[in-house]
Amino acid sequence: MTDQTDGGRRLSTQEAARVLGVKPATVYAYVSRGQLTSRRDPAGRGSSFDAAEVADLARRSRREAAAPAGGELSVRTALTLIEPDRYYLRGVDAVALASRYRYEEVAEWLWTGKLAPGAVFTAPPEALAAAGRAVAALPEHSGPIDRLRVAVAAAAVADPLRFDLSEEAVLGSARCLIPTLVGALPEKAAPSWPGDGRISRRLWSRLTAREPDPDALAVLDLALSLLVDHDLAASTLAVRVAASARAHPYAAVSAGLGALEGPLHGAAGRLAHRMLREVLEQGSAAPVVAEYLRAGRRVPGLGHRLYRAEDPRATALFARLEELPHAAPALTAAREVATTMARQRDLHPNVDLALAVLTVSSDMPPESGETIFAISRTAGWIAHALEEYQAPPLRMRPTGHYEGPTPPQPLP
Template sequence: MPTSDNELVTAAEACRLLGISTATLYAYVSRGLLGSRPGPDHRSRVYLRADVDRLAQRKRAGRGAARGAAQSLDRGLPVLETRISLIRPDSPYYRGQSAVAAVRAGATLEDIARLLWDCGEQDPFAAPFASAWPQRVQDVAGDASLPPIERALACIPLLALDVRQAFNPALPVRREIAATLLRHNAALLVARAPDARPVHELLGDAWRPGDADFAELVRAALVLCADHELNVSAFAARVVASTGAHLHATVCAGLSALSGPRHGGATMRAYALLRDALDSGDPAGFIASRWQRGEDLPGFGHVLYPHGDPRGAEVLRMLRERRGDAPAMAHVETVIAAAEEASGQHPNIDGLLAALCFVHDLPAAPALVLFAAGRSAGWLAHAQEQQALGTLIRPRARYTGLPPGGADEEAG
């Protein structure tokens, strides 16, 4: 019988489904493999049936090599090697350097792009840069009524037509193309003309002109979002890059993957949580009630950071320093405290991008723009690394449907 994603089960039922003891169940919770929430009597704990089923499936998959491979694309076994980024509890690391430390050292997105692209002494951002859009994209590129991702997706393929060396394999050439593309993507996301300034200044002026503290927060968010190992959008970019496609196509692949509600849409849902909690009149009660009903808390928790997302923690630290006295920040703190009390979960980067916008009286869309503008550096790094390997990403499928001939042949 199909189950609801919000169906809750007791500890005894979770142990039965997983084939484990109560002690092992508690160990799974402490290691972040399974989440729990208060039961009806507030003394017992209950578990989401969907999470228990997912963990049981992964346990079964681990018992056989073929099944393990089949599950490896769901945050499971490694499927590709990379020198670009590494996820550790304290920070993502870009080619061995802490992203959190880079934020505190004042790094810009351009600095991180040079690092991720392994530029060495080359500065691809020093190449000549045109400050106007080609005629064929002018109208769409400047149309602020269009959604940001769709505007970028409409223009980037057309911009590729003017890149004369799009398929040149020389690394210096490809890095210069990537640098221009990173700037173009950022400008398209905010419907501005191409700009050679650092991306955080372009975005900061688009939303809050003259606010230096806000621009610093934008800089930090871009750096922290620049890459995150083999996430969905980076994998999509690598798959496209493995075909030999030009870099513009790989960024379009990343943007397309980011447009889904389970990837880039997380910032929108996190923003809605903050707004709904405010509108409820009782933010702490709203959060606790939502969790007890078996609903998730968008913007909180991360499967790869069971003890807290260091990217979110860094943005929160900076928000507290710069906007700690703002009434909107007090609301954010209330929601964070209530979520941690109810669920034990800490805010992740999606939640803090949403909070950054909420505290500065911006709508939800800029949170996604920050993610897309920053992550483009990582997409371009993965695309260049994949094309340097010269291999095609083409996994095999394990067929589980009817055999040829359908039911008649199966009966025979």
């Protein structure tokens, strides 16, 4: 209820939330960030807020969403910070975090800002069965993203709580969705031992018939942890647009998978895999690199617009891959490619090249890098959707600059 004091009209928490277009919990988040001031009601009816201050914050929020500084879309986020030589997840060095904790634990950190030691994600039988049937009905030549998109849709239909956008419900869906996606993928070989339920162990048998060893599984788990989020990549932006329209988390993940289908975002790992195969078959990187350049194609796995030197994710993966004896040939091939290109251009290996070393050396198919990326990034997409659900709805609405014929034109 509104209240009139000497300082001007005041709003209750619910009223302030309506003006700002957010949930009441977000109003208190604004207070903790210093963006709003609250006053405790002496009668014990909760907190109240200055109406003018709330209106000013609402205007600022609308301006920032419609016309961010620099003419580019800019989104406030507390998830990932990228610097010229490293990146952080909720303020913690991401490489150090991924090197110490399992993928599930890193995902929980990204979602909640809290560690959950020993976290295990379990797929509900109904969702897993629905996703498995949908994926099995696809043509045999279907790619991994095709399978994952169908699996997400099937899992959504099996979840009657998908429209509940509360944090608790979204996190519950996320912890079920990721193992459902993995479980819906066809197995290359039945595992000879059950393992401990980790996503990396379950995913391995979907990527290769090769029996894993603990070190190889550790590298796959590291890759999943390193790829969990990387700020506003194209797929992540697509997720936030969907979440801004209050699409449920399954639909938001579907939007991310749709963007990942593009050749400029999701296909880099596949291209790097094939290039390394060519280098290993020819015994030298020089002719392979020369052929790429002759055809006017970019050499995959090199360079990153956000890092001055080597992608820190690649550095971490290369270091762990050195511990795998069977990865030595592919690792040597990757470094030879980088050395060959360095003679003319200042390009450094990125995570796609390191991921290709893992997939080639583990006898995985070329598209495996896409699968690893999509499964891992699902956790990041959920984190961004959660943030967007707390922001004013439909704020991802840039203004179009019309360049067509000057109206009115004659009716055709």
